Amino acid sequence: MSTDPTADIMHDRKAWLDRAKTLSEALPFMRQFSDETLVIKFGGHAMESDDLARLFARDVVLLKQVGINPVVVHGGGPQIDAMLKRLDITTPRVDGLRFTDEATVEVVEMILAGKINKQIVSAINEAGGFAVGLSGKDGHLIRARKLRRTVKDPESNIERVLDLGFVGEPAEITPHVLDVFRASDVIPVVAPVGMGPAGETYNINADTAAGAIAAATNSRRLLMLTDVAGVLDKSGNLIPEMTAAQVKAYIADGTISGGMIPKVETCLDAVEKGVDAAVILDGRVPHAILLELFTPHGVGTLIKAG
Ligand SMILES: Nc1ncnc2c1ncn2[C@@H]1O[C@H](COP(=O)(O)OP(=O)(O)O)[C@@H](O)[C@H]1O
Numbered sequence: 001m002s003t004d005p006t007a008d009i010m011h012d013r014k015a016w017l018d019r020a021k022t023l024s025e026a027l028p029f030m031r032q033f034s035d036e037t038l039v040i041k042f043g044g045h046a047m048e049s050d051d052l053a054r055l056f057a058r059d060v061v062l063l064k065q066v067g068i069n070p071v072v073v074h075g076g077g078p079q080i081d082a083m084l085k086r087l088d089i090t091t092p093r094v095d096g097l098r099f100t101d102e103a104t105v106e107v108v109e110m111i112l113a114g115k116i117n118k119q120i121v122s123a124i125n126e127a128g129g130f131a132v133g134l135s136g137k138d139g140h141l142i143r144a145r146k147l148r149r150t151v152k153d154p155e156s157n158i159e160r161v162l163d164l165g166f167v168g169e170p171a172e173i174t175p176h177v178l179d180v181f182r183a184s185d186v187i188p189v190v191a192p193v194g195m196g197p198a199g200e201t202y203n204i205n206a207d208t209a210a211g212a213i214a215a216a217t218n219s220r221r222l223l224m225l226t227d228v229a230g231v232l233d234k235s236g237n238l239i240p241e242m243t244a245a246q247v248k249a250y251i252a253d254g255t256i257s258g259g260m261i262p263k264v265e266t267c268l269d270a271v272e273k274g275v276d277a278a279v280i281l282d283g284r285v286p287h288a289i290l291l292e293l294f295t296p297h298g299v300g301t302l303i304k305a306g
Protein backbone atom coordinates (compact mmCIF):
# COMPACT_ATOMS: atom_id res chain seq x y z
CA MET A 1 0.00 0.00 0.00
CA SER A 2 1.35 3.45 -0.83
CA THR A 3 0.56 6.53 1.26
CA ASP A 4 -1.24 8.05 -1.71
CA PRO A 5 -4.84 6.69 -1.85
CA THR A 6 -5.34 7.99 -5.41
CA ALA A 7 -2.28 6.05 -6.61
CA ASP A 8 -3.66 2.88 -4.95
CA ILE A 9 -7.03 3.30 -6.65
CA MET A 10 -5.34 3.82 -10.04
CA HIS A 11 -3.17 0.75 -9.48
CA ASP A 12 -6.18 -1.40 -8.59
CA ARG A 13 -8.06 -0.02 -11.58
CA LYS A 14 -5.24 -1.02 -13.92
CA ALA A 15 -5.08 -4.51 -12.42
CA TRP A 16 -8.84 -4.97 -12.90
CA LEU A 17 -8.69 -3.60 -16.43
CA ASP A 18 -5.91 -6.08 -17.27
CA ARG A 19 -8.07 -8.87 -15.90
CA ALA A 20 -11.08 -7.77 -17.94
CA LYS A 21 -8.87 -7.57 -21.04
CA THR A 22 -7.60 -11.12 -20.49
CA LEU A 23 -11.17 -12.38 -20.20
CA SER A 24 -12.21 -10.52 -23.31
CA GLU A 25 -9.26 -11.91 -25.25
CA ALA A 26 -10.32 -15.44 -24.26
CA LEU A 27 -13.73 -14.98 -25.92
CA PRO A 28 -12.81 -16.18 -29.45
CA PHE A 29 -11.15 -19.27 -27.97
CA MET A 30 -14.17 -19.99 -25.80
CA ARG A 31 -16.44 -19.66 -28.82
CA GLN A 32 -14.23 -21.99 -30.83
CA PHE A 33 -14.78 -24.78 -28.30
CA SER A 34 -18.35 -23.91 -27.38
CA ASP A 35 -20.56 -27.03 -27.25
CA GLU A 36 -17.58 -29.21 -28.11
CA THR A 37 -16.47 -32.23 -26.09
CA LEU A 38 -12.94 -32.12 -24.70
CA VAL A 39 -11.44 -35.20 -23.11
CA ILE A 40 -8.94 -34.37 -20.39
CA LYS A 41 -6.69 -37.10 -19.09
CA PHE A 42 -5.51 -36.27 -15.58
CA GLY A 43 -2.44 -38.38 -14.83
CA GLY A 44 -1.58 -39.85 -11.47
CA HIS A 45 1.62 -37.81 -11.28
CA ALA A 46 -0.12 -34.56 -12.16
CA MET A 47 -2.63 -34.99 -9.29
CA GLU A 48 -0.10 -35.58 -6.53
CA SER A 49 -0.23 -31.98 -5.24
CA ASP A 50 -3.50 -30.99 -3.53
CA ASP A 51 -3.12 -27.39 -4.69
CA LEU A 52 -2.75 -28.42 -8.32
CA ALA A 53 -5.68 -30.83 -8.03
CA ARG A 54 -7.80 -27.92 -6.72
CA LEU A 55 -6.75 -25.66 -9.60
CA PHE A 56 -7.40 -28.45 -12.08
CA ALA A 57 -10.92 -28.89 -10.67
CA ARG A 58 -11.58 -25.15 -10.92
CA ASP A 59 -10.47 -25.05 -14.54
CA VAL A 60 -12.73 -27.98 -15.42
CA VAL A 61 -15.69 -26.22 -13.78
CA LEU A 62 -14.87 -23.07 -15.75
CA LEU A 63 -14.93 -25.04 -19.02
CA LYS A 64 -18.41 -26.37 -18.26
CA GLN A 65 -19.54 -22.90 -17.18
CA VAL A 66 -18.60 -21.40 -20.57
CA GLY A 67 -20.50 -24.04 -22.54
CA ILE A 68 -17.74 -26.57 -23.21
CA ASN A 69 -18.28 -30.25 -22.42
CA PRO A 70 -15.29 -31.60 -20.47
CA VAL A 71 -14.96 -35.34 -19.86
CA VAL A 72 -12.28 -36.20 -17.30
CA VAL A 73 -10.49 -39.55 -17.54
CA HIS A 74 -8.03 -40.10 -14.73
CA GLY A 75 -5.03 -42.27 -13.96
CA GLY A 76 -3.53 -43.16 -10.63
CA GLY A 77 -0.41 -45.21 -11.37
CA PRO A 78 1.70 -43.82 -8.47
CA GLN A 79 -1.23 -44.22 -6.06
CA ILE A 80 -1.66 -47.89 -7.13
CA ASP A 81 2.11 -48.36 -6.68
CA ALA A 82 1.87 -47.01 -3.12
CA MET A 83 -1.02 -49.32 -2.16
CA LEU A 84 0.63 -52.39 -3.73
CA LYS A 85 3.76 -51.60 -1.74
CA ARG A 86 1.75 -51.42 1.48
CA LEU A 87 0.24 -54.81 0.62
CA ASP A 88 3.64 -56.22 -0.32
CA ILE A 89 2.59 -57.01 -3.89
CA THR A 90 5.25 -56.54 -6.55
CA THR A 91 4.24 -55.94 -10.15
CA PRO A 92 6.66 -55.38 -13.01
CA ARG A 93 5.90 -52.93 -15.81
CA VAL A 94 6.45 -53.58 -19.50
CA ASP A 95 6.60 -50.51 -21.79
CA GLY A 96 4.75 -48.50 -19.16
CA LEU A 97 2.02 -51.14 -18.61
CA ARG A 98 1.58 -52.86 -15.26
CA PHE A 99 1.53 -56.65 -15.21
CA THR A 100 -1.81 -57.24 -13.50
CA ASP A 101 -2.63 -60.55 -11.82
CA GLU A 102 -5.87 -61.33 -9.98
CA ALA A 103 -4.78 -59.78 -6.67
CA THR A 104 -3.45 -56.68 -8.43
CA VAL A 105 -6.58 -56.03 -10.47
CA GLU A 106 -8.59 -55.92 -7.26
CA VAL A 107 -6.29 -53.23 -5.85
CA VAL A 108 -6.33 -51.34 -9.17
CA GLU A 109 -10.12 -51.18 -9.18
CA MET A 110 -10.29 -50.12 -5.53
CA ILE A 111 -7.79 -47.31 -6.02
CA LEU A 112 -8.98 -46.07 -9.41
CA ALA A 113 -12.75 -46.45 -9.24
CA GLY A 114 -12.84 -45.88 -5.48
CA LYS A 115 -10.28 -43.61 -3.92
CA ILE A 116 -8.98 -41.51 -6.83
CA ASN A 117 -12.28 -41.20 -8.67
CA LYS A 118 -14.03 -39.89 -5.57
CA GLN A 119 -11.18 -37.51 -4.77
CA ILE A 120 -11.52 -35.87 -8.20
CA VAL A 121 -15.32 -35.82 -8.02
CA SER A 122 -15.09 -34.11 -4.60
CA ALA A 123 -12.55 -31.56 -5.84
CA ILE A 124 -14.77 -30.62 -8.81
CA ASN A 125 -17.85 -30.42 -6.61
CA GLU A 126 -16.01 -28.26 -4.09
CA ALA A 127 -15.02 -25.94 -6.94
CA GLY A 128 -18.72 -25.40 -7.69
CA GLY A 129 -19.24 -28.07 -10.34
CA PHE A 130 -21.54 -31.06 -10.49
CA ALA A 131 -19.32 -34.06 -11.05
CA VAL A 132 -20.41 -37.68 -11.28
CA GLY A 133 -17.84 -40.45 -11.08
CA LEU A 134 -18.04 -43.66 -13.04
CA SER A 135 -15.78 -46.44 -14.15
CA GLY A 136 -15.72 -47.98 -17.60
CA LYS A 137 -18.14 -50.59 -16.24
CA ASP A 138 -20.93 -48.04 -15.72
CA GLY A 139 -23.45 -47.85 -18.55
CA HIS A 140 -21.21 -50.22 -20.59
CA LEU A 141 -18.97 -47.23 -21.22
CA ILE A 142 -15.86 -49.37 -21.84
CA ARG A 143 -16.30 -52.97 -22.93
CA ALA A 144 -12.81 -54.38 -22.65
CA ARG A 145 -10.83 -57.32 -23.91
CA LYS A 146 -7.49 -58.75 -22.91
CA LEU A 147 -4.65 -56.72 -24.36
CA ARG A 148 -2.63 -58.51 -26.98
CA ARG A 149 0.82 -57.09 -27.30
CA THR A 150 3.61 -58.65 -29.28
CA VAL A 151 7.28 -58.05 -28.60
CA LYS A 152 10.24 -58.96 -30.76
CA ASP A 153 13.19 -60.65 -29.12
CA PRO A 154 16.10 -58.40 -30.15
CA GLU A 155 18.48 -61.34 -30.49
CA SER A 156 16.41 -64.00 -32.24
CA ASN A 157 14.04 -61.49 -33.90
CA ILE A 158 11.21 -63.86 -33.02
CA GLU A 159 7.88 -62.25 -32.09
CA ARG A 160 6.03 -63.46 -29.02
CA VAL A 161 2.74 -62.48 -27.43
CA LEU A 162 3.15 -60.79 -24.08
CA ASP A 163 0.80 -61.97 -21.34
CA LEU A 164 0.10 -59.03 -19.02
CA GLY A 165 -2.71 -60.82 -17.13
CA PHE A 166 -5.74 -58.61 -16.56
CA VAL A 167 -4.47 -55.69 -18.61
CA GLY A 168 -7.19 -54.83 -21.04
CA GLU A 169 -7.87 -52.56 -23.96
CA PRO A 170 -11.14 -50.95 -25.00
CA ALA A 171 -13.03 -53.23 -27.39
CA GLU A 172 -16.07 -50.99 -27.65
CA ILE A 173 -17.00 -47.62 -26.20
CA THR A 174 -20.69 -46.91 -25.62
CA PRO A 175 -20.83 -43.15 -25.02
CA HIS A 176 -24.58 -43.14 -24.26
CA VAL A 177 -24.08 -42.27 -20.58
CA LEU A 178 -21.73 -39.41 -21.56
CA ASP A 179 -24.30 -38.15 -24.11
CA VAL A 180 -26.87 -37.97 -21.31
CA PHE A 181 -24.47 -35.88 -19.19
CA ARG A 182 -23.58 -33.68 -22.13
CA ALA A 183 -27.05 -32.23 -22.20
CA SER A 184 -26.89 -31.46 -18.47
CA ASP A 185 -24.62 -29.66 -16.04
CA VAL A 186 -22.93 -32.92 -15.03
CA ILE A 187 -19.19 -33.32 -15.48
CA PRO A 188 -18.30 -37.02 -15.92
CA VAL A 189 -15.15 -38.35 -14.26
CA VAL A 190 -14.09 -41.74 -15.60
CA ALA A 191 -11.85 -44.38 -14.00
CA PRO A 192 -10.05 -46.55 -16.59
CA VAL A 193 -11.41 -49.94 -15.57
CA GLY A 194 -13.41 -52.02 -18.03
CA MET A 195 -15.43 -55.21 -18.07
CA GLY A 196 -14.62 -58.17 -20.29
CA PRO A 197 -17.09 -60.49 -22.07
CA ALA A 198 -17.17 -62.93 -19.15
CA GLY A 199 -17.67 -60.17 -16.57
CA GLU A 200 -13.97 -60.04 -15.70
CA THR A 201 -12.36 -56.77 -14.65
CA TYR A 202 -9.61 -55.29 -16.80
CA ASN A 203 -7.00 -52.72 -15.86
CA ILE A 204 -6.72 -50.29 -18.77
CA ASN A 205 -3.96 -47.76 -19.15
CA ALA A 206 -5.61 -44.39 -18.50
CA ASP A 207 -4.09 -42.82 -21.61
CA THR A 208 -5.53 -45.59 -23.78
CA ALA A 209 -8.95 -45.22 -22.17
CA ALA A 210 -8.90 -41.43 -22.64
CA GLY A 211 -7.95 -41.78 -26.32
CA ALA A 212 -10.70 -44.31 -27.01
CA ILE A 213 -13.30 -42.12 -25.29
CA ALA A 214 -12.07 -39.04 -27.16
CA ALA A 215 -12.46 -40.84 -30.50
CA ALA A 216 -15.91 -42.25 -29.63
CA THR A 217 -17.26 -38.88 -28.47
CA ASN A 218 -15.87 -36.90 -31.45
CA SER A 219 -13.86 -34.86 -29.02
CA ARG A 220 -12.27 -31.73 -30.49
CA ARG A 221 -9.19 -32.04 -28.34
CA LEU A 222 -7.55 -34.68 -26.23
CA LEU A 223 -5.52 -33.08 -23.44
CA MET A 224 -3.06 -35.32 -21.60
CA LEU A 225 -1.92 -33.77 -18.32
CA THR A 226 1.28 -35.30 -17.04
CA ASP A 227 4.36 -34.44 -14.95
CA VAL A 228 6.71 -33.26 -17.68
CA ALA A 229 6.61 -30.19 -19.92
CA GLY A 230 5.57 -32.38 -22.86
CA VAL A 231 7.60 -34.73 -25.03
CA LEU A 232 11.28 -33.94 -24.65
CA ASP A 233 14.07 -34.61 -27.12
CA LYS A 234 17.36 -36.30 -26.19
CA SER A 235 18.76 -32.96 -24.88
CA GLY A 236 15.71 -32.43 -22.68
CA ASN A 237 14.17 -29.69 -24.85
CA LEU A 238 10.40 -29.56 -25.40
CA ILE A 239 9.23 -30.78 -28.82
CA PRO A 240 6.34 -28.38 -29.57
CA GLU A 241 4.77 -30.39 -32.40
CA MET A 242 5.10 -33.91 -33.80
CA THR A 243 3.82 -35.80 -36.81
CA ALA A 244 3.04 -39.52 -36.82
CA ALA A 245 6.33 -40.32 -38.57
CA GLN A 246 8.34 -38.40 -35.97
CA VAL A 247 6.55 -40.14 -33.11
CA LYS A 248 7.46 -43.55 -34.56
CA ALA A 249 11.09 -42.52 -35.09
CA TYR A 250 11.40 -41.19 -31.52
CA ILE A 251 10.05 -44.46 -30.09
CA ALA A 252 12.38 -46.50 -32.28
CA ASP A 253 15.52 -44.56 -31.25
CA GLY A 254 14.59 -44.58 -27.53
CA THR A 255 13.94 -40.82 -27.19
CA ILE A 256 10.41 -41.71 -26.08
CA SER A 257 10.26 -44.50 -23.52
CA GLY A 258 8.29 -45.87 -20.53
CA GLY A 259 4.95 -44.26 -19.74
CA MET A 260 5.39 -41.78 -22.59
CA ILE A 261 4.98 -44.61 -25.14
CA PRO A 262 1.27 -45.38 -24.45
CA LYS A 263 0.69 -41.62 -24.24
CA VAL A 264 2.01 -40.74 -27.71
CA GLU A 265 0.56 -43.92 -29.25
CA THR A 266 -2.84 -42.96 -27.87
CA CYS A 267 -2.54 -39.44 -29.23
CA LEU A 268 -1.71 -40.79 -32.68
CA ASP A 269 -4.57 -43.23 -32.61
CA ALA A 270 -7.00 -40.52 -31.47
CA VAL A 271 -6.04 -38.04 -34.21
CA GLU A 272 -6.17 -40.80 -36.81
CA LYS A 273 -9.73 -41.52 -35.63
CA GLY A 274 -10.87 -37.92 -36.04
CA VAL A 275 -9.88 -35.99 -32.90
CA ASP A 276 -8.59 -32.62 -34.22
CA ALA A 277 -5.46 -32.56 -32.12
CA ALA A 278 -3.99 -34.19 -29.04
CA VAL A 279 -1.75 -32.30 -26.64
CA ILE A 280 0.59 -33.68 -23.98
CA LEU A 281 1.04 -30.94 -21.41
CA ASP A 282 2.46 -30.22 -18.00
CA GLY A 283 -0.18 -30.73 -15.32
CA ARG A 284 2.22 -29.22 -12.77
CA VAL A 285 1.79 -25.79 -14.35
CA PRO A 286 -1.11 -23.93 -12.70
CA HIS A 287 -4.03 -23.46 -15.14
CA ALA A 288 -2.30 -25.56 -17.83
CA ILE A 289 -5.70 -26.31 -19.40
CA LEU A 290 -6.71 -22.64 -19.64
CA LEU A 291 -3.33 -21.66 -21.05
CA GLU A 292 -3.60 -24.36 -23.69
CA LEU A 293 -7.18 -23.69 -24.72
CA PHE A 294 -7.76 -19.98 -24.19
CA THR A 295 -4.47 -18.36 -25.16
CA PRO A 296 -2.54 -18.38 -28.43
CA HIS A 297 0.42 -20.01 -26.66
CA GLY A 298 0.24 -23.79 -26.68
CA VAL A 299 2.13 -25.08 -23.66
CA GLY A 300 2.93 -28.70 -24.47
CA THR A 301 3.53 -31.07 -27.39
CA LEU A 302 0.83 -31.03 -30.05
CA ILE A 303 0.27 -34.20 -32.08
CA LYS A 304 -1.62 -33.89 -35.32
CA ALA A 305 -2.53 -36.44 -37.97
CA GLY A 306 -0.34 -36.64 -41.08
N1 LIG B 1 10.80 -38.25 -24.47
C1 LIG B 1 10.18 -38.13 -23.30
N2 LIG B 1 9.70 -36.92 -22.93
C2 LIG B 1 9.07 -36.76 -21.74
N3 LIG B 1 8.88 -37.76 -20.85
C3 LIG B 1 9.32 -38.99 -21.15
C4 LIG B 1 10.00 -39.23 -22.40
N4 LIG B 1 10.32 -40.55 -22.44
C5 LIG B 1 9.92 -41.09 -21.28
N5 LIG B 1 9.30 -40.19 -20.50
C6 LIG B 1 8.74 -40.47 -19.17
O1 LIG B 1 7.31 -40.54 -19.28
C7 LIG B 1 6.76 -40.07 -18.05
C8 LIG B 1 5.30 -39.72 -18.24
O2 LIG B 1 4.55 -40.92 -18.28
P1 LIG B 1 3.77 -41.46 -16.98
O3 LIG B 1 4.71 -41.56 -15.85
O4 LIG B 1 3.05 -42.69 -17.38
O5 LIG B 1 2.81 -40.24 -16.72
P2 LIG B 1 1.32 -40.15 -16.17
O6 LIG B 1 1.31 -40.75 -14.80
O7 LIG B 1 1.05 -38.70 -16.19
O8 LIG B 1 0.44 -40.92 -17.16
C9 LIG B 1 7.67 -38.89 -17.70
O9 LIG B 1 7.63 -38.56 -16.34
C10 LIG B 1 9.04 -39.41 -18.12
O10 LIG B 1 9.67 -40.07 -17.05
Ligand SMILES: CC(=O)N[C@@H](CCC(=O)OP(=O)(O)O)C(=O)O
Pocket residue numbers: 042043044045074075076077078080096097098108167168192203204205206207259
Ligand atom coordinates in the same frame (compact mmCIF):
# COMPACT_ATOMS: atom_id res chain seq x y z
C1 LIG C 1 -2.33 -51.27 -17.58
C2 LIG C 1 -1.85 -50.14 -16.72
O1 LIG C 1 -0.65 -49.90 -16.64
N1 LIG C 1 -2.77 -49.44 -16.07
C3 LIG C 1 -2.47 -48.34 -15.20
C4 LIG C 1 -3.77 -47.62 -14.88
C5 LIG C 1 -3.57 -46.29 -14.19
C6 LIG C 1 -2.85 -45.28 -15.08
O2 LIG C 1 -2.73 -45.41 -16.28
O3 LIG C 1 -2.39 -44.21 -14.35
P1 LIG C 1 -1.42 -43.03 -14.85
O4 LIG C 1 -2.13 -42.31 -15.92
O5 LIG C 1 -1.24 -42.21 -13.63
O6 LIG C 1 -0.13 -43.65 -15.34
C7 LIG C 1 -1.79 -48.81 -13.91
O7 LIG C 1 -2.05 -49.91 -13.44
O8 LIG C 1 -0.98 -48.01 -13.38
